[in-house]
Amino acid sequence: MRWKTHIVLGLAAGTILAAKTGLPATGAIISTAAAVMPDMDAVGAAATFIKPVLGHRTATHSILAVLIISYIAKLFYPAGWLFFAAGYGSHILADMLNPSGVQLFSPFGHKIGIPLVKTGGFIERFILFPVVCLMLVILSVQS
Numbered sequence: 001m002r003w004k005t006h007i008v009l010g011l012a013a014g015t016i017l018a019a020k021t022g023l024p025a026t027g028a029i030i031s032t033a034a035a036v037m038p039d040m041d042a043v044g045a046a047a048t049f050i051k052p053v054l055g056h057r058t059a060t061h062s063i064l065a066v067l068i069i070s071y072i073a074k075l076f077y078p079a080g081w082l083f084f085a086a087g088y089g090s091h092i093l094a095d096m097l098n099p100s101g102v103q104l105f106s107p108f109g110h111k112i113g114i115p116l117v118k119t120g121g122f123i124e125r126f127i128l129f130p131v132v133c134l135m136l137v138i139l140s141v142q143s
Helices: 003-021 027-034 037-041 045-054 063-076 081-096 122-142
Strands: none
Touching: 003 027, 003 081, 003 122, 027 063, 027 081, 037 045, 037 081, 063 081
């Protein structure tokens, strides 16, 4: 998925979490930021070290990564760790819809994917992204 899609999906995950749990809606900011973090293996300074060793959509796109990163977030910001997990997890779920898939059980096993949405393809750009944006507008009006 493109970074824009991950951002709106993270925002949606945080907004829904806040609405369903009664937690502060400002937590959606945390889930939005966390939603782009799994791509630290492909973008930015960290990619210089991570991608050559692990590749893309492996360790940073796993259940283990969600657990470790969320635990670290809980140590530093106990009230916001759930938003962090929701945003980070939304990224992994979205990338599982890509033909390339993710190594969900890294370091074990192969990449798992449901080839429904090609990164930057028609479905992502003209269906998924606009639908999630529309959903966010509806959620904000209802709140």
